[in-house]
Amino acid sequence: MPEYRIAPSILSADFARLGEEVRNVSEAGASLIHFDVMDNHYVPNLTIGPLVCEAIRPYTDLPIDVHLMVKPVDRIIPDFAKAGANIITFHPEASDHVDRSLSLIREHGCQSGLVFTPATSLDYLDYVLDKVDMVLLMSVNPGFGGQKFIPAMMDKARAARAKLDKYKEQTGRHIALEIDGGVKVDNIGELAAAGVDTFVAGSAIFGHPDYKAIIAEMHRQIALHTQAQ
Numbered sequence: 001m002p003e004y005r006i007a008p009s010i011l012s013a014d015f016a017r018l019g020e021e022v023r024n025v026s027e028a029g030a031s032l033i034h035f036d037v038m039d040n041h042y043v044p045n046l047t048i049g050p051l052v053c054e055a056i057r058p059y060t061d062l063p064i065d066v067h068l069m070v071k072p073v074d075r076i077i078p079d080f081a082k083a084g085a086n087i088i089t090f091h092p093e094a095s096d097h098v099d100r101s102l103s104l105i106r107e108h109g110c111q112s113g114l115v116f117t118p119a120t121s122l123d124y125l126d127y128v129l130d131k132v133d134m135v136l137l138m139s140v141n142p143g144f145g146g147q148k149f150i151p152a153m154m155d156k157a158r159a160a161r162a163k164l165d166k167y168k169e170q171t172g173r174h175i176a177l178e179i180d181g182g183v184k185v186d187n188i189g190e191l192a193a194a195g196v197d198t199f200v201a202g203s204a205i206f207g208h209p210d211y212k213a214i215i216a217e218m219h220r221q222i223a224l225h226t227q228a229q
C-alpha cells in the first residue's frame, strides 16, 4: 500500500497571511506544501520565488514541494535549495538539458522530478528514470488555480503508474506519482485507484472553511477507493 499524501497548493492561500496559512494546513494533516513558481514567460502568470520559500520555511516542518513553471530552469535551482525546498520539479520543455537539471537538483540535496502538462508525452521519462524521485502530472494547463480537471488525465495517470511500476520491478525503487489541477473529493478516490499517491489541491482545500475536515475527507475517499485493491 503506498503512502498517500495531500499537498495543499498555496497558490490558493491568502497571500496576505501566507505563514499562518502554511501553519494551518500543516496542522490540519497536509503531507507536503506545494509551492507554485510562475514566471510570466513559460506560463501566463507571475507568482512567488525563493524569498517567499525562505519566509514560509519556519512555519512548517513538512517538505516544501517546489513546482517550477519557469524557463530557463537551472539558474534558480540552487536558490530554492538554499531557501529550504525539499522537492524541486520542472517541465522538460523548459530545460535545455533535462538530465543535467535533474542532476543539479539532487546535487543541491533535494528530491527531483519532472512535470508533464496535459499534452506532454511521458516519453521524456525514458532515459532519466534513475534521476527522478517524483513524476508530476498536470491535469489542467499550468498557470492558474481553480480550473477544471481534464478527464483524459485519468488514463495518463494509469499509463504513468504502469511505467513507474515496471521500473520498480526492475530496480526496487519507488517513484512517487503526483497529480495537480482540479483535484477534489469527488475525483481523488478514482485518481488513487489509478495509481496516483500524491495529490495537489489548491482551491479544494483553501476554499473550504475547515482545512482539517477537507483533508480528512480526501483521505477517506482515497481509502474507500483503494481498500478493495
Ligand SMILES: O=C(CO)[C@@H](O)[C@H](O)COP(=O)(O)O
Pocket (backbone or CB within 6 Å): 009, 011, 012, 034, 036, 067, 140, 141, 142, 143, 144, 145, 146, 147, 180, 181, 182, 183, 200, 201, 202, 203, 204
Ligand atoms: O500549478 C497549478 C496551476 O498551474 C496548480 O498547483 C493549481 O494551483 C492547482 O489548483 P486547483 O486546481 O487545485 O485549484
